[in-house]
Amino acid sequence: MSATRTVEVGGQPGYAVHVGPGVLDRLAEHVRPGRRVLVVAQPGREVVVADAVEALGSAGARVLTTTVPDAEAAKTAEVLTGLWALLGREGFTRDDLVVGVGGGAVTDLAGFVAATWLRGVDSVMLPTSMLGVVDAAVGGKTGINTGEGKNLVGAFHPPRAVLCDPAWLRTMSRADYVSGLAEVVKCGFIADPVILELVEADPERAADPAADPELAVELVARAVQVKADVVAADLREASLREILNYGHTFGHAVELIEGYTWRHGDAVSVGMVFVAELAHRAGLVDGDLLARHRSVLGALGLPTAYPGGADRWADLRAAMGRDKKSRGDTLRFVVLEGLARPTRLVGPDEELLRSAHAAVS
Template sequence: MSPAAGGSGRADGDDAAGDARTVEVGGESPYAVHVGPGVLSRLAAHAEPGRRVLVVHQQGREDFAREAAELLAAQGAAPELAVVPDAEAAKRVEVLAGLWARLGQSGFTRSDLVVGIGGGATTDLAGFVAASWLRGVQVVQVPTSLLAVVDAAVGGKTGINTAEGKNLVGAFHPPVEVLCDPAWLQTQPRADYVSGLAEVIKCGFIADPAILDLIEAAPERAVDPSLDPALALELITRAVRVKAEVVAADLTESSLREILNYGHTFGHAIEQVEHFTWRHGDAVAVGMVYVAELAHRAGVTDADLVERHRRVLGAVGLPTAYRPGRWEELRTAMGRDKKTRGSTLRFVVLEGLARPTRLVAPSEEDLEAAYAALSG
């Protein structure tokens, strides 16, 4: 299940924005991810006289939204700003319906554009709005959090939540471009940035061990992008490249793309049991430790690799344990996971570092024992 070395995602070095790096995402609908200073200026290329643009932005990102609107308006486009709630509260059906109403009232057509500005929940929502309106309009994603740029905004997965689970309603709808200035990430609360590192570390375990080496060499610098912007840019670029190579080969998660869900089955269960009060990356961090313990009990992963999960995640302050007494709720939630087939649970596990595979139908004994290892 490993992505091929030197696949369709590649860093092309500096681009026209100065020190920005570009990763090309191949496949049927290719696009570029630009990471670096000044990249928001590229948004002007998507404007034209009379083009309607709905700028969906997270609360607290009004400055970026206004700057985007000014760039678009300067080229003759007609931008509208639509603020949405912070975090997972944005991904409610009621919020989605409100945006649909805005599009209908403004007469948005298939030639118009949606722009998503904010964290992962906002880009998920904006992407689904674009995917569902008139069966698909273009979307440009402008992630302003680490989690969003390395995960949610890249790859074309969009979705909203229901009472029954996270991202159970969604569509695959690649953006036409992704723009992220790492300076924006310095405005994130430290805990949110660290949470985003879980997805970066995941990419290290499943495909690019150099990510783990960089973090282990300087964890105190990895958690603060203002201390070492070059390290932050390198980690972001490597994580985006991993995701780009995988989604270019498997947009609709029919096989290879499942590896990007490493740690997510148990992580999503935590989010649901905790009513989405946990940060996504924190839940995924615990989920990676859980699945490493599960794979060890199934004879797939060795003890040293399990311990490295705890060591790397713990070094940057991510959680590696979960409270006892919630097994039945967690088990029920895992049964709703998108990788489940019928009543059969499927997990992405590691045969070794950067060697992902599937574990299908692990025993109930092993499932519960792995939980006990987290909560003992």
């Protein structure tokens, strides 16, 4: 059995991310007799929800559960207002708690509910997906989507804790698990190359959490540590935190124009290849580092090209123009100038963009 790993996320307030068997026992630390708790859950997480309700009830909490639509369909204004109405009917106060159970979409939504109800109540996240634990649940970003783009409405609201039992990750489909690994690989390229080495040593084991639970915990802990270090230095994405968006400008554009039918990690995977191509054409990275993007991601079974993308350039370009990192009409990309050396490329030439796009189409 793999040991529990704890990563401390600094800031005000600071909190811990616990990854390992039996971490649900720590949920009771965040309740007291009589405290009301709303558990916001993704469909198909009934076992985890039942265990959480039992742990909360044993600590004396009054628990209410609700299931929201699956994946990105949960992150809408309609779902959000429905949850606000539920909290209002139940008389939730600032002393109460919101718990998110599910993948990244649910932790984004539950966090935003907590951030906005009475201008902020406590939350605890129980991510049940790889994407959720290494990305969405850590860092205090919360939000919903609009018709104009992903995560354009949100707030910074750090949770009180993040708890993830590796057994929850083993319930995921292989495709969903591998998609979440894109965010892990991203952390390897921008800050911790050991992640890349662990994946390259045995991509098949890295892609299967049941094959090597200790490797799964190690990959999660390393990715969380990268995010924790960045977030502690820049909670509100004023400067350094932008590096966590490596591959996301193009990736979010793909998600938008595909109506969120692409998995987030799959889109980010192509997005990382796109910015590697962009950096290579701008003279920032060599051919070996560019090739390593395709080899690492491809070995896990992640996409490195956007089929049909050649005919979608106008749509992609317009969607990237609405990216949160843009300033006015100027595009800003997180790129590398070497392994684990992220930087920004501001206002690249349009022909450079077209060329990089052609390379991933």
